[in-house]
Amino acid sequence: MAVDGDKKKKCLIAGSVSGLLVIMVVSVAVVTSKHSPNENQIRTTTKAVMAVCAPTDFKEACVKSLLDASPKSTEPLELIKLSFNATIKSINDSLKKASEDVKPKADKDPGAKGAFQLCERLMIDAIDDLKKCVDREFSVTQVEVYVEDLRVWLSGSIAFQQTCLDSFEEIKSSLMRDMVNIFKTSRELSSNSLAMATDLPTILPNSNITGLTGGLAKYARKLLYTEDGIPTWVGPHARRLMAEAPKEEEEDHQ
Numbered sequence: 001m002a003v004d005g006d007k008k009k010k011c012l013i014a015g016s017v018s019g020l021l022v023i024m025v026v027s028v029a030v031v032t033s034k035h036s037p038n039e040n041q042i043r044t045t046t047k048a049v050m051a052v053c054a055p056t057d058f059k060e061a062c063v064k065s066l067l068d069a070s071p072k073s074t075e076p077l078e079l080i081k082l083s084f085n086a087t088i089k090s091i092n093d094s095l096k097k098a099s100e101d102v103k104p105k106a107d108k109d110p111g112a113k114g115a116f117q118l119c120e121r122l123m124i125d126a127i128d129d130l131k132k133c134v135d136r137e138f139s140v141t142q143v144e145v146y147v148e149d150l151r152v153w154l155s156g157s158i159a160f161q162q163t164c165l166d167s168f169e170e171i172k173s174s175l176m177r178d179m180v181n182i183f184k185t186s187r188e189l190s191s192n193s194l195a196m197a198t199d200l201p202t203i204l205p206n207s208n209i210t211g212l213t214g215g216l217a218k219y220a221r222k223l224l225y226t227e228d229g230i231p232t233w234v235g236p237h238a239r240r241l242m243a244e245a246p247k248e249e250e251e252d253h254q
């Protein structure tokens with residue numbers, strides 16, 4: 001009887017172990033079959049995102065913002081437009097956060113209050129310039145004019161954001177640090193968008209940097225041969241932002 005009992009126990013254990021195994025195998029199969037069609041898609045998307053992020057200074061922010069925006073296309077131009085959209089959203093979100101966190105403090109001091117009001121206008125201008133980039137339709141034959149416009153608007157957007165922070169710096173406001181922290185990502189994404197737009201002629205299928213002719217060739221050479229890696233046409237404000245190491249800026253204004 002005792003032997004029988006042991007056998008039964010063993011059978012029970014064996015039975016439940018194999019039952020568990022079956023459940024595990026089945027659930028692994030379910031999980032795999034659920035994810036495997038997606039996995040290739042994710043890998044392809046990630047690859048495309050990393051390619052357009054390659055020329056940027058803040059690659060981590062670049063990759064994260066684009067993947068978070070769930071790209072529907074792996075076309076470089078679509079991804080770059082998505083980056084403009086992500087930048088607009090980031091500035092908008094940051095402005096909202098600043099209105100909640102910084103504005104109440106700024107309101108207590110006339111100088112800071114004025115700086116904050118100026119900032120609100122500047123950030124809206126920064127968004128407007130980015131919106132022009134999103135709205136711009138173009139064909140590949142017009143790439144020269146297109147890139148020219150993009151770089152004007154993008155460096156405009158960067159300059160507006162820098163001017164906002166400068167207005168706090170000028171009055172030596174302690175709120176400068178809060179503003180720098182809040183707008184950190186949006187400034188990084190703006191700089192990234194400019195880097196991508198600048199690199200556009202080299203990634204568009206119909207443009208061929210060695211085979212380029214005329215004005216675009218001159219423009220491409222100009223981009224390729226700058227001393228500090230920042231295109232020569234970038235103004236002093238934007239240049240300062242682009243050259244700034246992200247850590248330094250927080251230490252500068254303590």
Ligand SMILES: *[C@@H]1O[C@H](CO)[C@@H](O)[C@H](O)[C@H]1NC(C)=O
Nearest residue numbers: 078079080081082083085134
């Ligand atoms: C960017 O945003 C605009 C307006 O919300 C939208 O029409 C457009 O499709 C978006 N572009 C991409 C590439 O997501």
Ligand SMILES: *[C@@H]1O[C@H](CO)[C@@H](O)[C@H](O)[C@H]1NC(C)=O
Nearest residue numbers: 088089091092093096127131
């Ligand atoms: C910015 O955010 C507000 C809500 O805070 C929204 O109503 C508005 O459409 C957003 N604008 C852009 C350009 O995303």
Ligand SMILES: *[C@@H]1O[C@H](CO)[C@@H](O)[C@H](O)[C@H]1NC(C)=O
Nearest residue numbers: 205206207208209210211212
């Ligand atoms: C790029 O230009 C070179 C030199 O003109 C040419 O040999 C090559 O086929 C071009 N490649 C493409 C993809 O057009």
